[in-house]
Amino acid sequence: MRIGINATFRMHGGGVGHLRNLLASWSRTGIDRRHHIVLFTRPENIPYIQAYLSESIEVHSIGRHSITSIEKVLWEQITFPWLLRSSKLDVLLCPGNVVPLLSPVPTVVAFRNAAPFCSGVNIKLVGLLGWLNLKVLGTIMRLSARSARRVIFVSQYFKNLFVDRYGFQENRGDILYHGRDDVQFNQLYPSRDEDLVIQAPYILCVSHLQRYKNLSALIKAYSLAKEALQSKELRLVIVGKPESEDYFSSLKRMVECHHLTSWVIFTGNVPHEAIPRLMAECRFFLFQSMCENCPNSLIEALSAGLPIACSNASVMPEIAGDAALYFDPSIPEEIANALITLAENSSLCSELRAKALTQSQKFPTWDQVGLNTLETLDLAVHNL
Incomplete structure (x- = not known):
């Protein structure tokens, strides 16, 4: 498979931790050598993941430094799909909550941010601007769930939320918990x-x-x-x-x-x-x-x-x-x-x-997460 990764999201918190661990697991298990991995990211993100990029991964530094949230949405939804047309990808993994809705290749989105859907996260708590940003993100996540071939949920709780509240088709979602560090x-x-x-x-x-x-x-x-x-x-x-x-x-x-x-x-x-x-x-x-x-x-x-x-x-x-x-x-x-x-x-x-x-011990190792992610991508490629 020729697998693309949309790593243009802001690198912080669980998102960057997950991407680092995924890249490291794919390197340890040889997935990055058995499949062609193409990573798309903004220039300022590269230092956060540089140490986890093997020589087998093709990196495309795209876009420009330090764009605003609105600019990022416009770039991801308008410019990025146009760039993907010549990529010849089989599937695009979007680990940062959002897919390009007009993507010319099948997409898999991983949902990590629950804040737009938590009742306790309100204007009083996060302020008007923060609340508006979360509302926009929540809307795009719901649209991404409809557009993507498959959705990765990192908890049963969040999958149930989308099934019960938004009518998400349960068979299109996979639960892949974050991995545990299998160390002393x-x-x-x-x-x-x-x-x-x-x-x-x-x-x-x-x-x-x-x-x-x-x-x-x-x-x-x-x-x-x-x-x-x-x-x-x-x-x-x-x-x-x-x-x-x-x-x-x-x-x-x-x-x-x-x-x-x-x-x-x-x-x-x-x-x-x-x-x-x-x-x-x-x-x-x-x-x-x-x-x-x-x-x-x-x-x-x-x-x-x-x-x-x-x-x-x-x-x-x-x-x-x-x-x-x-x-x-x-x-x-x-x-x-x-x-x-x-x-x-x-x-x-x-x-x-x-x-x-x-x-x-109920949680997978990161190598298991990497293998399970590959299985989900394969299901999306074959539209299963």
């Missing part, structure tokens, strides 16, 4: 990074600093639980890149207002390679987001065998199963109670560690 986390990166020295013990939260990730409720919850947590010297470490400087500043002001400056630590963006060590050294893991589809960091925490306190919203119960202590993310008092419980109940933490490792 406590054996990775044993030496400390001089630029990232975090004093244990601590509670770990790995999450890009976006408004729907519910970080303000988390900070308030830590404040409510601070007497119990600080008595055990448990800091809260939040790892992730801020969505904007304004939002980051508001979170830091909140920390200062609650007198938590030395207790709540923002690391900013860190290399993914450092995450296993941070997980290996934390007391327990916290996942407080209000809206997700298939969160990589939650699967990584399960694979690391961590005790987990987790939001009960959207897909989280499907991913974490019985391996988490759940709370309502909209109620800071519930988050605070979960923090105190895991801080004080060592037997529960031991039980959750064992359950986490068991739950993690």
